[in-house]
Amino acid sequence: MHLIANNSRFLIIPEQHYPNLASRILSLCERRISLDWQKHFGYPLLLLETFVDPQYFYGTIYRAANWIHVGEARGSSRTSKGYSSTRKPRNRSMCALYHRALELDYHSLFLALIIAMEHPKSC
Structure with a gap:
């Protein structure tokens, strides 16, 4: 992992609309x-992920920024000791x-995706 x-929080307030801001x-x-x-941990970061609650949001910001919708997740809850x-x-x-x-190292990216799917998180 x-x-x-x-990316756990990202919101642009509707009243503050500027084209392409998000x-x-x-x-x-x-x-x-x-x-x-890379500087802090000494290894590359291969993948960013986020969850969007469809009851409240459409994920438009992420789609506009070329993020890929890979499915739905229920996952587990985040606690002070990790995930439960x-x-x-x-x-x-x-x-x-x-x-x-x-x-763009697809082999490493594929492994990261497998790890992400085996260890679901909450939204």
Whole structure:
């Protein structure tokens, strides 16, 4: 899981609308996190992931920034000690799962995807 980072919060307030603002911010963050991750941890970050609750959002920001909708996930709840499937989550509805590849090394990316699917997280 050390090759994958989760984007847990991203919201552009509707009243503050500027064309392409959200996709531009995501693009800048993608470039920056790759460099920072390599510098801090000493290995590359291959994949970004995020969850979108379809009851409230459409995922338009991620689709506009070329993130790929890879399916739905229910996952487990995040706790102070990591992830737990036993803690009662706030909402057990399915969430849309989006991925964004940062590296073009498809073998490494494929392995990261397998790891991500075997260790589901909550939305």
